[in-house]
Amino acid sequence: MKTLNIKSTDYHPKVEYNKAAKQLMLQGKSLAENPQSWYQELIEEINPMLNRNEINTLMLHFEYFNTASAKQIYQLIKHCKTMQQTLTVEWHYNKDDDDMLETGEDYEEMCDFKFKFIEKGVGG
């Protein structure tokens, strides 16, 4: 993983880092059957930035993800929050995507801290 601006693939979401805003965003689909290595590599890549307080916001905007990714996404959120306790998690979901909103609320409950929920227009 050479850069934090990673294009999406058939199996993985894109990753974009906005240094000025200190925002890390994952967007798209996460469908790999064995996504552990991809998420572990991402965590290793962002660890130095978390240590330097260079990530204040984790923005998650998934179209959908499989159950194999569900655990990895939880681990990513928990890891970032442990490393950066003032971290804000923004859970973006498309307008009318009630399931993804509900999924975000489930993650908020599992993580035991408040998320910010942002509804996007389709394609937004």
Added chain:
Amino acid sequence: MHLPLNIENPEIIASIRQSELCWNDNFTDAISMFETFLDSNDFQLNYKRRVAFLFTELLQNTQKHSLNSKLSWCWIVKTNKGIEIHSLNPINQANLQKINSEFQLLSQSTAEQIKAKIKERIVNNTGGIGLMEIYRKASHFSHHLIQAKDTIYLYCKITHYENA
């Protein structure tokens, strides 16, 4: 082998058959075909997401559990009634008791209880959640059937009928 396919005039949207373990190219092709179909048929977003989720999970389930010399098959068809997603994969006999226990647990649980179990497994990083999520999300559809068939295959059928 007799397949539980009893549909009148089906239009196959995506179909993937496998008897080996690696089929990544076929997987992306099947997902792509099926997404194109959904996009061109103006379904509601929630419905598209649910079908996408189920198709992906079932497809990966058949991939994960395909065994040499036994067929795995996942197919999605459009009929004059609506959409049907089917998957069939061999069960490793060593897992049969575990799968049957999981079915028993699911059949006796409410959707909220299943969701609570899924959350528990995610937080504690224990056990699989695929079958539970398939079962929970399938309940949004008109009909669903998930069963061990002849103790050899796991068969899932999930349907969306407009007028059901």
